[in-house]
Amino acid sequence: MYKYLLCWRYLRTRYIALASVVSVTLGVATMIVVNSVMEGFTHEMQDRIHGILSDVVVESHSMEGFRDPQAHMDRIRQVAGKYIAGMTPTVMMPALLNFEVQGVSHTRQVSFIGVDETTHAEVSDFGRYLQHPENRRQLSFDLREGGYDTIDHQATAHALPRERMDVAGWKYRRIFAQFQKDMKAGAPPPVADEAAPPADATKAETPPDDVVYEGFVYRRAEPAVADKAADEPADPDGKPANPFAAAARTESEFDPARQTHTGIVMGIALASYRMHDGSDRFFVLPGDDVKIIVPTAGTPPKPASDFFTVVDFYESKMSEYDANFVFVPIRKLQEMRGMIDYSTGIGNVTSIQIKLHNDADGKTVRDLLQKAFSPQFYGVQTWRDKQGPLLAAVHMETAILNVLLFMIIAVAGFGILAIFYMIVVEKTKDIGILKSLGAPSGGILGIFLAYGLSLGIVGSGVGMVIGLLFVAYINRIADGLAWLTGQEVFDPAIYYFQQIPTIVQPFTVTWIVAGAMLIAVVASILPARRAARLHPVEALRYE
Amino acid sequence: MNNVPLRKATEPQSRPTAPGLHLATLPGETAPAAASCTEAVQLAAVGLWKRYYKAHVEIPVLRGVDLQVRRGEFLSVIGQSGSGKSTLLHLLGTLDAPDQGQICFKGQRIDNLPNRRRDLLRNRDFGMIFQFYHLLPELTALENVLAPLLIAAGAWSYLRQRRAHLDRARYLLDIVGLSHRLKHKPRELSGGEMQRAAIARALVSGPEVLLADEPTGNLDSGTGEEILRILRTLNEQQNLTIVMVTHDRAIAAQADRTVRLAQGQVEVV
Numbered sequence: 043m044y045k046y047l048l049c050w051r052y053l054r055t056r057y058i059a060l061a062s063v064v065s066v067t068l069g070v071a072t073m074i075v076v077n078s079v080m081e082g083f084t085h086e087m088q089d090r091i092h093g094i095l096s097d098v099v100v101e102s103h104s105m106e107g108f109r110d111p112q113a114h115m116d117r118i119r120q121v122a123g124k125y126i127a128g129m130t131p132t133v134m135m136p137a138l139l140n141f142e143v144q145g146v147s148h149t150r151q152v153s154f155i156g157v158d159e160t161t162h163a164e165v166s167d168f169g170r171y172l173q174h175p176e177n178r179r180q181l182s183f184d185l186r187e188g189g190y191d192t193i194d195h196q197a198t199a200h201a202l203p204r205e206r207m208d209v210a211g212w213k214y215r216r217i218f219a220q221f222q223k224d225m226k227a228g229a230p231p232p233v234a235d236e237a238a239p240p241a242d243a244t245k246a247e248t249p250p251d252d253v254v255y256e257g258f259v260y261r262r263a264e265p266a267v268a269d270k271a272a273d274e275p276a277d278p279d280g281k282p283a284n285p286f287a288a289a290a291r292t293e294s295e296f297d298p299a300r301q302t303h304t305g306i307v308m309g310i311a312l313a314s315y316r317m318h319d320g321s322d323r324f325f326v327l328p329g330d331d332v333k334i335i336v337p338t339a340g341t342p343p344k345p346a347s348d349f350f351t352v353v354d355f356y357e358s359k360m361s362e363y364d365a366n367f368v369f370v371p372i373r374k375l376q377e378m379r380g381m382i383d384y385s386t387g388i389g390n391v392t393s394i395q396i397k398l399h400n401d402a403d404g405k406t407v408r409d410l411l412q413k414a415f416s417p418q419f420y421g422v423q424t425w426r427d428k429q430g431p432l433l434a435a436v437h438m439e440t441a442i443l444n445v446l447l448f449m450i451i452a453v454a455g456f457g458i459l460a461i462f463y464m465i466v467v468e469k470t471k472d473i474g475i476l477k478s479l480g481a482p483s484g485g486i487l488g489i490f491l492a493y494g495l496s497l498g499i500v501g502s503g504v505g506m507v508i509g510l511l512f513v514a515y516i517n518r519i520a521d522g523l524a525w526l527t528g529q530e531v532f533d534p535a536i537y538y539f540q541q542i543p544t545i546v547q548p549f550t551v552t553w554i555v556a557g558a559m560l561i562a563v564v565a566s567i568l569p570a571r572r573a574a575r576l577h578p579v580e581a582l583r584y585e
Numbered sequence: 586m587n588n589v590p591l592r593k594a595t596e597p598q599s600r601p602t603a604p605g606l607h608l609a610t611l612p613g614e615t616a617p618a619a620a621s622c623t624e625a626v627q628l629a630a631v632g633l634w635k636r637y638y639k640a641h642v643e644i645p646v647l648r649g650v651d652l653q654v655r656r657g658e659f660l661s662v663i664g665q666s667g668s669g670k671s672t673l674l675h676l677l678g679t680l681d682a683p684d685q686g687q688i689c690f691k692g693q694r695i696d697n698l699p700n701r702r703r704d705l706l707r708n709r710d711f712g713m714i715f716q717f718y719h720l721l722p723e724l725t726a727l728e729n730v731l732a733p734l735l736i737a738a739g740a741w742s743y744l745r746q747r748r749a750h751l752d753r754a755r756y757l758l759d760i761v762g763l764s765h766r767l768k769h770k771p772r773e774l775s776g777g778e779m780q781r782a783a784i785a786r787a788l789v790s791g792p793e794v795l796l797a798d799e800p801t802g803n804l805d806s807g808t809g810e811e812i813l814r815i816l817r818t819l820n821e822q823q824n825l826t827i828v829m830v831t832h833d834r835a836i837a838a839q840a841d842r843t844v845r846l847a848q849g850q851v852e853v854v
Contacts, residue, residue, distance in 0.1 A: 043735045044735035048721070476736070478678070480737070481736045
């Protein structure tokens with residue numbers, strides 16, 4: 043009892059000892075913050091990687107892929123059917139993407155992925171990352187009329203509106219087609235028109251007389267080619283002057299205002315760039331046409347190219363993927379590359395993506411499939427295998443950071459040790475008094491161990507509170523620091539996150555706090571033993 | 586003051602833990618054979634030797650001290666400073682162990698007991714007061730008085746008997762005339778008040794022997810007289826055995842019997 047009483051009194055009267063635990067406090071707070079942020083990043087990253095990759099992939103080692111995906115899927119189902127929730131065939135191919143921005147050609151290297159639009163969203167979170175609400179529900183490679191998100195739907199707070207996404211879609215395509223046609227026909231330069239009709243006017247079914255584009259009005263110089271053809275007077279005998287005119291127009295002449303190429307979903311980072319304030323600007327919009335150049339199957343490969351119409355953007359927030367992936371219907375890709383066996387009409391695929399039931403273990407399924415498919419021709423990997431090095435690196439980083447930070451707390455332990463030694467020396471006489479009153483050595487030991495423990499509790503408790511508060515307000519703190527220093531602490535342009543992601547894991551917090559307390563107790567063992575061993579007579583004489 | 590039960594204070598000998606309960610010999614321990622270890626003598630020193638070493642030079646402080654203190658006796662030990670008075674008192678109070686010789690308490694040898702048993706002796710059977718009072722500076726006067734009880738009891742048993750303990754501590758502080766200063770820390774008390782609190786603390790466990798090391802050495806003569814009067818009263822009314830060490834003849838003269846410590850040996854005055 044006297045132990046706790048004295049311990050409590052020492053705690054309340056010896057502020058120097060509290061100063062010694064400040065380092066414990068800071069260490070604990072730092073560890074909690076760092077672990078929460080690392081955990082947040084890891085989780086976010088894993089979540090996104092997993093969302094992009096399916097649980098298990100059976101893939102061909104060759105770009106030519108393997109034949110008859112249906113047979114492969116049947117075999118997979120036969121081997122591991124009870125674990126499997128869904129499957130989809132895909133083709134993945136390096137390719138070049140080309141588009142024009144104000145007359146300047148942009149070419150980029152991309153991963154060109156053919157997906158089955160009906161089943162692809164089943165095996166991954168692909169759908170979640172699209173920009174049109176309807177496409178998120180069910181992917182379609184047809185261009186939508188409009189209604190693309192103008193605010194990032196995945197953003198948690200204060201995302202900036204995305205310029206021009208409000209006009210994206212058919213509306214934009216018609217305007218742009220009209221604009222180009224007018225430019226070709228030598229229309230007058232655009233003039234700002236105060237009395238511009240509302241944007242809805244451009245939704246008219248036939249091309250309107252005036253086209254509003256970003257506040258400018260393009261006045262048509264002459265009727266559109268299509269209208270002119272339709273308006274052409276017939277011969278007196280009722281026959282058209284040129285019986286092929288209409289047919290030729292509709293079949294051979296591509297009218298961008300009415301038609302689209304095959305749809306393509308582009309990684310958002312391919313189509314946009316981020317301004318310093320975190321807002322996105324777009325090179326191309328849904329409704330624009332882009333060109334893909336891909337090597338054909340067969341030896342030697344020849345370049346094959348075709349136009350596609352952007353129908354949506356893919357934004358997984360993993361810049362590696364967002365700046366690399368473009369998705370098209372699998373059939374189109376197979377046709378372009380000549381991967382279709384014309385005797386059967388079945389195309390080759392390079393991989394089969396497998397979605398497992400929630401409780402199924404990826405590794406079990408992988409091992410089953412590895413036995414069933416010859417490793418000479420097929421690679422079977424879980425999503426973790428595919429991202430193994432990255433995930434391992436992140437884990438390693440977290441582990442090393444924790445070791446380093448724990449050393450900070452260990453250093454704090456030596457501070458406690460030194461100050462405790464001083465306190466024991468200062469309290470030598472009191473120790474003698476206690477012994478003269480019959481306090482056993484174990485009791486004296488107990489006083490100082492309890493003192494060390496209570497300092498540890500105070501230090502790590504305060505550290506925990508500070509750490510958790512810091513984590514809770516980390517984004518505001520980052521904003522505050524940015525305001526103070528003029529330097530962006532967390533630049534969304536770099537990380538593709540609008541905010542710093544954090545996850546507080548009770549287990550991690552528990553062991554950090556327990557570890558800090560343990561260090562405080564361990565640091566007090568030596569001084570406490572010294573106190574316990576003091577000779578009562580010498581202690582009483584001590585001045 | 587008198588409405589508080591006096592059981593412990595008035596009859597210390599009849600405490601349930603009194604004669605030899607925690608002095609009972611452990612199995613395998615041989616009973617002390619020394620001739621002077623008899624029941625009749627409350628506290629006895631037999632041929633005590635104690636040496637100190639200062640810079641590798643041996644300084645014998647006690648050279649065969651023989652001393653017998655009867656129950657209820659007020660004995661004073663005088664001697665010049667450095668004559669080993671305090672050392673003798675520390676040996677009697679089991680704070681230190683002699684190099685040679687024996688110390689007997691109620692017929693049992695106590696100088697070679699295990700630490701735990703000596704701790705118990707100090708806690709229950711001996712009360713000690715010092716020249717510099719030796720109160721714990723973090724505790725109030727009342728808490729200082731309670732300290733031996735706190736040390737003796739575990740947290741739970743203390744809390745269960747808290748009221749009784751508090752009553753006893755208040756009662757003792759009343760006896761020594763400090764009931765108006767219960768909540769004061771030692772640094773807020775005068776020397777006399779501190780010594781009163783120390784006496785109350787020494788008595789709180791109901792000891793049979795009070796060992797006083799120059800209790801008036803740091804006090805003016807008037808206050809010293811007060812303290813001595815308290816000791817005298819305790820000795821007479823409660824049959825408390827007191828061994829008081831002092832260098833002052835006038836103070837020593839107030840005791841029943843005085844011995845002088847010189848050349849490391851006891852001379853009867």
